[in-house]
Amino acid sequence: MFPVRRLIYVFGLYLILSVLGCADHRxxxxxxxxxxxxxxxxxxxxxxxxxxxxxxxxxxxxxxxxxxxxxxxxxxxxxxxxxxxxxxxxxxxxxxxxxxxxxxxxxxxxxxTPISLLWRKEGSRYNPSISPFSQSLTFAVVRGSVGELLLRQRLADSRVVAVEDTALALLALRQRRADVLLLPRPSLDYVMKQYPQTYVSGDSAELMVYPxxxxxxxxxxxxxxxxxxxxxxxxxxxxxxxxxxxxxxxxxxxxxxxxxxxx
Missing domain, CATH: 3.40.190.10 (Periplasmic binding protein-like II)
Structure with a gap:
């Protein structure tokens, strides 16, 4: 009987380990x-x-x-x-x-990815040959982003339009509630592919230094x-x-x- 009982024990242990093994690999x-x-x-x-x-x-x-x-x-x-x-x-x-x-x-x-600038091709008040922060501009930016932190450090709150996402930031630009939009370069490239006739994008030396x-x-x-x-x-x-x-x-x-x- 002992060998039989031992065989049953080993077989039962095998089944338990098999189930556990399946659980680990599910x-x-x-x-x-x-x-x-x-x-x-x-x-x-x-x-x-x-x-x-x-x-x-x-x-x-x-x-x-x-x-x-x-x-x-x-x-x-x-x-x-x-x-x-x-x-x-x-x-x-x-x-x-x-x-x-x-x-x-x-x-x-x-x-x-560097923070870059986007502005309207027609009727823009932004002069890219001058520092954007030395001009009387309003900036659109995605809320909570690095771009917003940079703007809050430099500008009065009244000059910063913080919104939920890129689509709303573009809307602020179209509605002229903002003059310039700050976004990471990949996001701006994506926008420019969709609206090449509507916007202009560029970099600013003052923004390029920020990781x-x-x-x-x-x-x-x-x-x-x-x-x-x-x-x-x-x-x-x-x-x-x-x-x-x-x-x-x-x-x-x-x-x-x-x-x-x-x-």
């Missing part, structure tokens, strides 16, 4: 938050989330063993709360210097950021190629897996 879903901000992140005509950062997020999530991503659209003011409450585990394409930066934990930065590092955001204390950084480094060749396909150059990815990035 498909995993990563909850990723995003803000509508083309070309960084946008939804295409098929309803799929696309853009610079979703492409990279898919590469890293796949390397980490996630089989699917559940995309969650967020507004800027809900990013921290969504991460804190676990509605999302990571948010794509956040600027490290934005107004909520002190409440977030960032991965190693992926790209650095605008973009990365993935986590809630402080979430250890997922360490593995994310590791896989971002391991997958750096794929990431570099994915960004080059869209015309952008990634920052040199040093081995960085100690947790939150500090600029």
């Amino acid at each position: 498909p995993k879903t990563l909850k990723v938050g995003y803000l509508d901000n083309p070309p960084y992140v946008y939804v295409d005509k098929q309803g799929e989330v696309q853009g610079l950062f979703p492409d990279v997020a898919r590469i890293i999530a796949n390397a980490m063993g996630y089989s699917t991503i559940r995309w969650v659209l967020l507004s800027p003011e809900h990013v921290v709360t969504a991460l804190q409450q676990g509605r999302v585990e990571v948010v794509v394409g956040e600027s490290i210097g934005n107004s909520q930066a002190t409440k977030l934990c960032f991965s190693a930065p992926l790209i650095d 605008n590092l973009a990365a993935f955001a986590f809630y402080p204390g979430n250890t997922l950021v360490q593995e994310w950084n590791t896989q971002q480094f391991v997958s750096r060749a794929k990431i570099k190629y994915a960004l080059l396909e869209k015309g952008y150059v990634s920052l040199p990815l040093a081995r960085f897996n100690a947790g939150c990035f500090v600029s």
Whole structure:
């Protein structure tokens, strides 16, 4: 009887371990938050989330063993709360210097895009040969962005029109509630492709000196950021190629897996 009982015990243990093994390898879903901000992140005509950062997020999530991503659209003011409450585990394409930066934990930065200017081709009061800050202009900017922080440091609040997204900033420009729009260069390039006859874009030496590092955001204390950084480094060749396909150059990815990035 002893061998039979032992056989039953071994077989039962095998079944338990098999079930546990299946549980460990069941498909995993990563909850990723995003803000509508083309070309960084946008939804295409098929309803799929696309853009610079979703492409990279898919590469890293796949390397980490996630089989699917559940995309969650967020507004800027809900990013921290969504991460804190676990509605999302990571948010794509956040600027490290934005107004909520002190409440977030960032991965190693992926790209650095300069802040540039956009203005109306017809009837604009902006003179690009003179510093924009020395002119009596009103500036439109996305709320919470690095651009808004720069403007608040230099100008009176009455000269800053802060709105929720790029579409509303363009509306402020069209309605002449603002003379100039501040956006990262990729966002301005995206707008110029859509409205080449309506707007003019350009850089300002005063803005070029400010870094605008973009990365993935986590809630402080979430250890997922360490593995994310590791896989971002391991997958750096794929990431570099994915960004080059869209015309952008990634920052040199040093081995960085100690947790939150500090600029």
